[in-house]
Amino acid sequence: MKRWLLSFKYAYEGLIYAFSTQKNMRFHFFAAIIVLFLSLFFELSQLEILLVWIVICLVIVMELINTAIEKTIDLTVKEMHPIAKIAKDVAAAAVLVSAVFAVIVGFVIFYNPILLWINGKLVKTHEINNETIIVVLSLVFLCTIVFQQTIFRKKNNTQINLISALNASILTMIMISDANVIHIILTCCISILLVSGLLGQKEVTVRSILNGTILGIFLTLFIYFCV
Known part of the structure; x- marks a missing residue:
């Protein structure tokens, strides 16, 4: 279990390194955020969201491989x-091909929803x-990741715990x-247990967990009410 957690940690550090040092990776992240936000706004189908995620992962993976090859050379x-x-x-050509493919897939998926939205015929269920x-x-x-490596990094290297952010979300x-009180109580108990487990880790601080929790709640509410 410990070895698995370490491998996850090293992989996450690799992703953070690529984001913080590669301008193209930062562009891919911002583009992915915009595309995913539009996916919620236009309420894409399950298959369409799957295709969106495939092309996003493809571009990011190609950029990671490109970075690894460059550093090795x-x-x-x-x-x-x-x-x-x-x-x-x-x-670099592999990254370019994957990016062009992502643009083509995005055009095919978003063309009709955008057209319906422009004509005022887009029906949303919320x-x-x-x-x-x-x-x-x-x-x-x-x-x-974006907040951690941009805004909060400039403020005395303020840390944000990713797991607590996802947990809060x-x-x-x-x-x-969910209006079911039992479900909410059970979820709160699981969240508390998860946070307690995080506090047992040497590299995790109370402040980073608090920052992650606040950010997770804020982002979720912002996305929900904006979309």
Whole structure:
């Protein structure tokens, strides 16, 4: 279990490194946030949201691979070699192809909803279903990383706990959508147990958990009332 948690931690650190050092990765994150927000606004179907997530993950994965290849070449090659340049160019081309594919898929998916919205014929249900929960959690995940590495990083390296942000988001959505008191109480108990477990970790502080909880609640309410 500990080894699995460490592997998750290292993978998360790799994602944070790519976001904080690669301009293109930051662009992909902001683009993903906008696209996911539009997915909620236009209430896309389950299949459409799945396709949106596939292309988002594809672009981000390609950018991560590109970053890994670039850093490996920089480490092993002291002077620029033609083959090293080819390797970097091919890796960059992979990112470009995936980005173009994402744009095409986005155009196909959003064309009709945007057209209906412009003509005033878009019908919205404002229901919180499984697709909504997944998209909101995805937005909280991406926004937490963005806030952590941009706004809060400039304020004395203020930390935000990602797990507490997601936990608070789930709890907020359940309280908004579910009128069953028992479900709300059980969710609160699970959330408290999760936070208690986080406090047992050496690198987790009370302030980071509090920051994550506040951010998770704020983002969820903001997304819910804006969409």
